[in-house]
Amino acid sequence: SGWxxxxxxxxxxxxxxxxxxxxxxxxxxxxxxxxxxxxxxxDGVMPDLDLHxxxxxxxxxxxxxxxxxxxxxxxxxxxxxxxxxxxDKQLYIKPMYWAEEDGPGVIxxxxxxxxxxxxxxxxxMAGDDVSMSVxxxxxxxxxxxxMPVNAKAGCLYPNGARAVREAxxxxxxxxxxxxxxxxxxxxxxxxxxxxxxxxxxxxxxxxTFLNGITRQRxxxxxxxxxITVYERTVAYAELKAADExxxxxxYNKVVPLNRIEERTMEIGPVSRKARELYFEYAHx
Ligand code: PMP
Numbered sequence: 001s002g003w004x005x006x007x008x009x010x011x012x013x014x015x016x017x018x019x020x021x022x023x024x025x026x027x028x029x030x031x032x033x034x035x036x037x038x039x040x041x042x043d044g045v046m047p048d049l050d051l052h053x054x055x056x057x058x059x060x061x062x063x064x065x066x067x068x069x070x071x072x073x074x075x076x077x078x079x080x081x082x083x084x085x086x087x088d089k090q091l092y093i094k095p096m097y098w099a100e101e102d103g104p105g106v107i108x109x110x111x112x113x114x115x116x117x118x119x120x121x122x123x124x125m126a127g128d129d130v131s132m133s134v135x136x137x138x139x140x141x142x143x144x145x146x147m148p149v150n151a152k153a154g155c156l157y158p159n160g161a162r163a164v165r166e167a168x169x170x171x172x173x174x175x176x177x178x179x180x181x182x183x184x185x186x187x188x189x190x191x192x193x194x195x196x197x198x199x200x201x202x203x204x205x206x207x208t209f210l211n212g213i214t215r216q217r218x219x220x221x222x223x224x225x226x227i228t229v230y231e232r233t234v235a236y237a238e239l240k241a242a243d244e245x246x247x248x249x250x251y252n253k254v255v256p257l258n259r260i261e262e263r264t265m266e267i268g269p270v271s272r273k274a275r276e277l278y279f280e281y282a283h284x
Contacts (some may be wrong), residue, residue: 097116192245
């Protein structure tokens with residue numbers, strides 16, 4: 001198959017490739033009762049893996065799944081899993097919970113049927129030279145009353161997926177998604193930061209976007225480095241008028257933006273600094 005090298009711990013053993021783990025009755029496959037998290041291994045480090053494991057178990061609770069693994073157990077399995085690969089590989093680390101059986105009302109799951117798998121696969125990360133273009137998505141983020149947006153749940157992703165497709169069809173790499181009130185929320189699977197006059201601004205978590213672990217780490221690192229960071233309501237027009245834009249997410253950590261709509265922009269000093277600060281932190 002076309003899958004990169006993959007190892008999955010399930011039911012007490014490691015399996016290579018893409019083993020079949022769902023059937024036609026699997027609740028998650030049918031009704032979307034699945035959560036996951038995404039962390040990274042590179043250069044021998046797995047930055048903030050403990051926070052990813054915590055969020056993973058919180059996501060389970062938000063979806064009424066049963067977090068059947070303790071954080072420490074998942075951390076140990078991650079350490080074991082990365083050894084399946086040659087140490088120079090860059091890996092995506094994906095713990096998953098899903099429900100096997102139906103619960104009350106059928107659309108809800110039976111939490112007692114929660115299953116766990118830890119999947120690791122080879123996935124190269126963007127280098128220092130990578131940047132991307134964005135446009136405004138016609139699709140918006142749901143609010144906390146409509147979806148459990150602070151959980152990393154599979155059921156939340158089709159909305160972002162259609163935003164990416166729509167943006168790509170218009171020649172952009174990614175899209176800015178607004179919240180239901182029309183303020184900037186995030187990119188389709190990463191958080192967004194703008195730089196104006198040497199200061200950094202990013203949307204304040206308001207229950208419409210994932211308050212990313214990389215986002216929170218980035219804010220802390222920038223502040224320690226003496227750079228002012230405001231968490232506040234951000235309008236789309238401000239992104240278009242920014243000196244620099246960059247995004248954060250576990251997958252590629254920090255990626256500068258090179259274009260918003262028709263306006264191109266250079267990768268600026270604060271975006272470079274943000275990327276440097278993150279990797280300096282990661283390698284410590
Ligand atoms: N928003 C969404 C919707 C995401 O899927 C992700 C990736 N997990 C992020 C933001 C960035 O979060 P993190 O830094 O925790 O990866």
